[in-house]
């Protein structure tokens with residue numbers, strides 16, 4: 100790299116930084132300079148604050164890339180627009196149409212771009228850069244590697260190898276041409292994006308939101324966009340991406356809270372979950388709600404108030420008007436209209452010789468048209484066979500009714516609700532009050548698993564039908580596992596056109612790991628074309644066979660080894676061995692985060708396979724794959740999900756089979772067997788839980804010898820070991836967050852100086 104060129108770039112970066120910070124100062128003083136009413140000043144202050152947010156932080160680098168066109172003009176691309184006082188543009192923000200060539204240029208269609216430069220920066224210091232010369236690429240096209248031909252450069256690869264944390268990062272610097280096309284696809288449509296694990300679906304959906312907000316300002320505000328994820332952990336994992344792109348105020352919700360009542364985790368049979376998710380449940384709720392409106396039984400008159408002279412109306416008079424009010428938009432609107440009619444009728448007909456009190460009127464209305472909350476309505480319905488049968492019509496069998504029926508809790512506040520109930524409550528809320536915010540654009544992530552009732556919840560919130568729906572059919576599991584997008588498309592499409600687009604490049608999962616996971620595809624999802632993986636990882640997957648009683652201990656030992664290297668670790672474990680793994684973690688004194696509780700920790704995270712969907716870790720330990728397959732409907736898909744969560748390292752700890760694959764993939768009843776190419780490469784280390792470490796034959800490098808310091812079941816390591824590991828992990832996380840990788844060595848040296856120990860001292864101490 101030319102150092103004078105580097106200096107020139109730094110000069111440009113410094114200049115842009117100066118302009119940006121000048122603007123920040125101007126914006127800061129704007130409210131003070133504004134004269135006029137206080138409310139006006141407050142408005143200016145708010146606007147100034149928003150504009151300051153849009154500048155990014157003072158520590159952010161001003162740009163991440165640049166391109167030069169054939170006319171010799173140079174354009175810098177960054178997260179935020181930077182102008183001089185005279186409105187000369189120094190840096191174009193990435194969402195601007197002017198930035199398009201930076202993303203669209205490929206070796207076979209350079210879009211008039213001569214050079215594309217990607218900067219590696221720390222704060223605003225340009226550390227180095229990588230160039231792509233399109234004329235040169237076109238000449239060398241025959242020599243290019245597969246991933247180079249696909250447009251994957253070193254900047255992407257470096258980004259993919261970076262440490263992961265519990266928060267997703269943006270990909271503005273390295274958005275691929277194919278991804279960019281989807282990001283800037285028209286707003287008014289139902290766009291379904293299908294793609295294998297780690298193809299960037301979530302990243303694209305979020306960048307698309309930012310792009311749409313910038314390019315449709317005035318039409319779509321951030322508060323007019325909703326992002327729906329599968330669970331609270333996932334929502335937390337992704338929710339800092341948009342604010343980081345300058346788009347705060349976008350609403351993030353997860354399915355378990357997409358209703359008037361969040362799920363309280365009621366567990367139920369998958370059959371019941373499936374039934375509650377069916378579209379016909381919507382019809383059942385509609386009928387059941389209408390049936391709550393009726394003239395009181397065992398009475399022919401409705402008394403409006405009490406005592407002599409209190410007005411009364413006959414059954415027929417009331418029954419004849421009810422259908423009119425039942426046609427109102429919502430249950431509560433109909434109730435209001437009925438109340439008004441009753442009041443008017445009493446007064447106009449002079450039915451009363453005494454003044455009609457509001458209380459008497461309300462009591463009479465309540466007897467015919469009870470006031471309901473979604474919770475009281477659903478509790479009454481699911482708790483009564485009679486109500487269920489009456490509402491079922493021809494749509495449901497006696498067996499269905501039996502499955503839906505449940506004993507209500509004594510008090511409504513004690514009622515426990517399942518995830519599937521949330522969508523029913525949501526539908527009930529819509530029918531009863533019709534009051535909830537709608538959005539111009541909605542993103543649904545992991546959409547492949549949603550039930551029709553959950554899709555309906557989303558649809559009710561969509562004001563325009565503009566949606567971005569992302570998912571992977573090969574990862575579709577649970578009661579609503581599907582093999583096609585057709586029903587989702589049908590449910591969600593409204594007045595706009597719809598299309599299904601496919602992503603074909605796999606970013607997250609290294610080649611060696613994906614080769615293992617892809618063995619499941621012929622069973623898990625034979626129709627799916629696997630993605631083309633863009634890179635190799637640092638190691639082959641490690642398959643370790645141990646005795647059944649040692650599985651948990653070995654999983655913990657493996658996870659600790661990874662965590663000890665400062666990696667962000669996920670243990671993906673079936674319920675079958677979960678308690679044992681938790682016990683082993685506790686006994687080993689290992690702090691870990693329970694992914695199901697909504698949090699991701701900085702070191703070891705324990706997840707059920709379903710909870711791991713959409714997440715990623717530096718290293719993943721998949722425990723007892725056979726149980727994962729057994730515990731889930733479409734279990735091979737769930738195992739595929741588990742195996743594809745890693746960005747770098749994968750270990751599989753098992754007692755029976757590493758992958759539960761039929762010997763003969765054509766035979767339905769064939770027994771499960773191991774992956775055929777596994778071989779034993781290493782004897783178990785002493786004191787470890789008698790593992791037989793195995794690797795797939797694809798491994799061409801020398802065997803990696805692992806030294807295992809743990810005792811028999813991975814517990815009982817000394818306290819010093821645990822303390823030093825915890826301290827090291829914390830310090831490493833701190834360094835990673837504080838400075839860029841090129842400075843790590845300096846920081847570590849500095850720590851040594853601060854501690855007053857030289858390199859030699861350190862060795863002395865360990866001898």
Ligand SMILES: Nc1ncnc2c1ncn2[C@@H]1O[C@H](COP(=O)(O)OP(=O)(O)OP(=O)(O)O)[C@@H](O)[C@H]1O
Nearest residue numbers: 270273274275296297298299300301302606607713
């Ligand atoms: N163009 C890109 N440049 C750099 N990294 C990328 C790019 N595209 C995707 N990635 C990275 O790949 C990883 C996977 O992305 P993402 O989670 O969006 O994939 P996904 O398709 O939603 O995966 P899953 O199916 O598992 O939910 C992330 O770390 C993301 O940053």
